[in-house]
Amino acid sequence: MRAARFHSFGASTVLQVEEVPWPAPQRDEVLIRVHASSINGTDLQFRGGQLGPLLASQLPFTPGFDVAGEVVGGGPSVTAFAPGERVYALLGHRGGGAAEYVAVRQSRIGPAPHSVSLVEAAAVPLSGLTALQALRGEGHLKAGQRVLIYGASGGIGAFAVQLAKILGAHVTGVARAEKLEFVRQLGADVVLATGEVSWDAAPPYAQPYDLIFDTPAALHFDEVRQALSGQGVLVSSRGLPTSPGDVAALLRRRGPRFANVRTAERGLDLAYLSRLIEAGQLKIPVDRIFPISDIRGAHTYAEGPEVRGKVVVSLEASSGGR
Structure with a gap:
């Protein structure tokens, strides 16, 4: 073969x-x-x-x-x-x-x-499962929460924007400026160019996020802390925390925290994604x-x-x- x-x-x-x-x-x-x-x-x-x-x-x-x-x-x-x-x-x-x-x-x-x-x-499979398990699993996403998807035009990010909307969240998608229309078409409520994001805008952050999903594993907890709500979470696709701030936030039981998604090969999750695709909800x-x-x-x-x-x-x- x-x-x-x-x-x-x-x-x-x-x-x-x-x-x-x-x-x-x-x-x-x-x-x-x-x-x-x-x-x-x-x-x-x-x-x-x-x-x-x-x-x-x-x-x-x-x-x-x-x-x-x-x-x-x-x-x-x-x-x-x-x-x-x-x-x-x-x-x-x-x-x-x-x-x-x-x-x-x-x-x-x-x-x-x-x-x-x-x-x-x-x-x-890989991108869809990673997005689903990050949002619904590690992020415990609930309807009505505010979510920021960093890297929203990539494979994982494009699924994450759609899944967050399906789960009832208000979604901000961050991507390169020339890709923002693509992110908007995925259903993001707000789109921001990568250079427009300010993580420390007037603490406490003017509009804190309940979940920030870092799809390219480019962010660290300390830099986005001000942008998280009181019980917010930074979920990273990075396999392991790589900074002292990430480690401390990973071990924290209360307050803003850090989590990393390790994509699991779950047939039941794939079946769930298939149902969403069949229903026309997930592109x-x-x-x-x-x-x-x-x-x-x-x-x-x-x-x-x-x-x-x-x-x-x-x-x-x-x-x-x-």
């Missing part, structure tokens, strides 16, 4: 499409014929070597942490899915989505929405689709400044860039 892999870290030119062995599903693993995967920040960090010590032993590496496709088989303990079903899934830290077939534990799989193509659905923000034969071009584009939403890599024979 075909798969995109890199044998060393570096620019997108290290990627190549190769013939590799088929995966053999074990126990509760489902074998999926992949229609598409998407590119996330984790793919770019892994390929670039930023997480090299964690990954060096896994080279050559196949990127892709989410997939959408069709079930073709499974291990002896699979009970939830049957051949022919449309599914999508979030894979583990070993990636593997940019390949024609992948074996995934059934608990990580959800039914793909029928109202969109499987190529579009591939953009959902999938696909910016551009590339065929796997142009995996290098896909990664190059995903690293650029023009991206709005998600970049998808298709394994369908008829696919092409758009």
Whole structure:
């Protein structure tokens, strides 16, 4: 089968499409014929070597942490899915989505929405789950609260804006100036250019936020403290706190606090996202689709400044860039 892999870290030119062995599903693993995967920040960090010590032993590496496709088989303990079903899934830290077939534990799989193509659905798992679990899980978001989404035009941010609105929040989206119309179309009540945000405007902050979701992991608790309400929370996509202020706020039981979201591969959460998509409440923000034969071009584009939403890599024979 075909798969995109890199044998060393570096620019997108290290990627190549190769013939590799088929995966053999074990126990509760489902074998999926992949229609598409998407590119996330984790793919770019892994390929670039930023997480090299964690990954060096896994080279050559196949990127892709989410997939959408069709079930073709499974291990002896699979009970939830049957051949022919449309599914999508979030894979583990070993990636593997940019390949024609992948074996995934059934608990990580959800039914793909029928109202969109499987190529579009591939953009959902990692970004959609991260946004949902940050807002509803770590952020404990409630209707009527004020939310600021930092990095609102990115893959996670574009889902977060929509989900926060679905959950009943008043949403401010922050992005680069040229992307604000895109954020407005996602449903944000207020849009701000990155350079327009002032975290310490006349303490106590004039309009405090109950939740600030930092999707690119660019903020620290101490700099946004004045912008949080009395029980507000800064939720970061950063895996671990990296400043003393973050650590102190993480341990705090009362008052403004810090939390980080560690995306869990929950099939039930994927099923919830599918219901929202089927109902027309949640739109999938696909910016551009590339065929796997142009995996290098896909990664190059995903690293650029023009991206709005998600970049998808298709394994369908008829696919092409758009």
